[in-house]
Amino acid sequence: MTIGKFAQFILQFISLFLLVRLLKPEDFGIVSAAGVVISLAKLFSLIGVGPVLIQRPHITKSHIKTGFTITLIFSVACASIIFFMSDFIADLLNIKETSLVLKLITIIFIAKGFSTISESLIQRDMNFKIIIKIDIITFILYSSSAILLALLHFNYWALVLALIIQNVLKAILLYIYKPYPLKFQINKKEFKEFIFFGGGFTISKTANQLAKELDKLVVSRSFGAYTLGQYDRAYQLLVAPANLFTKIIDAVLFPAISKMQTQKEKIAYIYEMNLSLISFLTIPSSILMYYLAEEIVYAIYGSNWISIVPIFKILIIGLMFRTSYRISDSYIQALGLVYQYSVIKIIYAFLILVGAWYGKNWGIEGVSIGVLLGILINYLLMTILTIKNLKISIKKLILAHKPVFYAILMAFLSIIIMEKITSFLNLLFMIEILFTFGIYIIFLLLLYLFNSEKFYGEHFLWIKNQMMIPLRNFINK
Structure with a gap:
């Protein structure tokens, strides 16, 4: 799978x-x-x-x-x-x-x-x-x-x-x-089941989908098809890594959850690891992608799309927020908090509409900033609701993010080194992307080899062990 x-x-x-x-x-x-x-x-x-x-x-x-x-x-x-x-x-x-x-x-x-x-x-x-x-x-x-x-x-x-x-x-x-x-x-009985349960499900899903689409409606109405096409392609560059990171989480952590008893203490522990891993993957990646925005757009879309770089730079700041709130969504629905979930998603849709509509006064970049703020507030509301119901302390959650600070430091060091290299060598954009991410990964490996438990902590080591299980199974096959 x-x-x-x-x-x-x-x-x-x-x-x-x-x-x-x-x-x-x-x-x-x-x-x-x-x-x-x-x-x-x-x-x-x-x-x-x-x-x-x-x-x-x-x-x-x-x-x-x-x-x-x-x-x-x-x-x-x-x-x-x-x-x-x-x-x-x-x-x-x-x-x-x-x-x-x-x-x-x-x-x-x-x-x-x-x-x-x-x-x-x-x-x-x-x-x-x-x-x-x-x-x-x-x-x-x-x-x-x-x-x-x-x-x-x-x-x-x-x-x-x-x-x-x-x-x-x-x-x-x-x-x-x-x-x-x-x-x-x-049949009357089954019809009621579909309408009552399905109706509540539809309300929450509709509000969430509205939040994803209302910004496009504003862009379409205000700027036309050409600008909407540019905005949509920039947004897809944000969605692609967010979806990939979410799939990694699904593949690595959710099978482990299914083997555990459905107790809030254990669910809370897994949730801490989810947020920690998401932050570890997305925050440094968004820093590197922001720095390499022009090279990434040129490599994937070509020179005709270079004008979307400012939009992409704004949206990529929200990579962690967008990925993390999707994880919280899964937990809130699993806990059965459908009505609280629906209320937050309605607020989220309203924020996206207001942010995009107000931001359009400053062009497509203003719309992007409005959308970014909406994503941030939705992330905060969903995280607060989740940790409140799982009874997770803020201090404990912050400590679970310790590896993220080392990863951020490594990302900035990679950028500094890459800037020194490019000042002497005129590298192709694809080589620059690969070199920058390569330097970052080497730094992370050195930290791991030096003292993995000290730098990454128990959460990261547990995740590493879970990742090794499917890898061993694949090798054995």
Whole structure:
């Protein structure tokens, strides 16, 4: 599973590397604007049916049939609303091209309506390998279709058509692996379970999704497709490492949690390690990426995208905040604090909207600063709620972050050394990136070899031992 997640990350990177060289910023902006509407409508169309099927101790055929009927009804309803309101939405977004895009992309809702039940049942069976395999297969089809269509000068339609192909194929593959009776049936008891639990789930997820999308709505309305495309690509450079670090945490720590008893003391200990590891990975990385911002943008996106460097520099400051609050999200939901979670996410969405709207007076950089502040406050609120419920002392949490201070020092030393090297040698941007991160890693290894327990502490050593388990298993195979 871990290998599959990294494979997905590499494939996404390769696809992104090629597509940004074939398409223009406005192409990404048009699809991103349509994506704001689609991602929000998806949550309503699924009405939390999946989580009910996954989390209930026992489900019957009646649950499956009722869930399928509800999902399909809501999916068709949302698709119809978007189809007939596409012109109005396009005016709201201030991008007229999204009207026809939204009409066509409603096919995704129908596909999702059929695939949700199969995907939820597969997750319920804990068969994540199948989902990873299907995700990889469909993403390869998406990226190859998008690249081929972009080469044929389909512009933004390359991304739209590839997205439709990906979702339709995924629905087919999921159903082939996990078929279920396609029968329309609504039972009162099961219907109430889906609506009450799924409704609460939808509210919290919608607020969280709004927080992720409202800034794009402001950028689209205020600056148009070109600037939205630039902002979206800069934001993706933040999201990519955040997702990677979260996957590392999932792969290393969450299997260990599942073997422990569900006691708050033990959960609190794991949470401390989660935050410590996230900070250890993200804070020095954000420092190095801020320093190498121009080189990173040039290496990944090419010279045509160099204007997004100021946006990227602002957003990358929030790498730790964005990654850490996602960890807190998981713990809060696991503790069953759905209503507190929903309130914070509503506040988060409001902060993003206000920050982006007020920040637009200073251009796209002002929007980025407003979004950064919203992410920071959400991180603080989620962390406070989590440590309060797990009864973790602030002092203990700070001490768990001791290795982070050494890592930060090593990051700054790496930058100083690299600046000395570049003052004598004119290195290629890719070599400079590799050298800077290489020097940083060498410093960390030297600290580890010198006195690992003194510098890194018990949390880091426990994490290291957990990381060695899958590595040994892989070598033994």
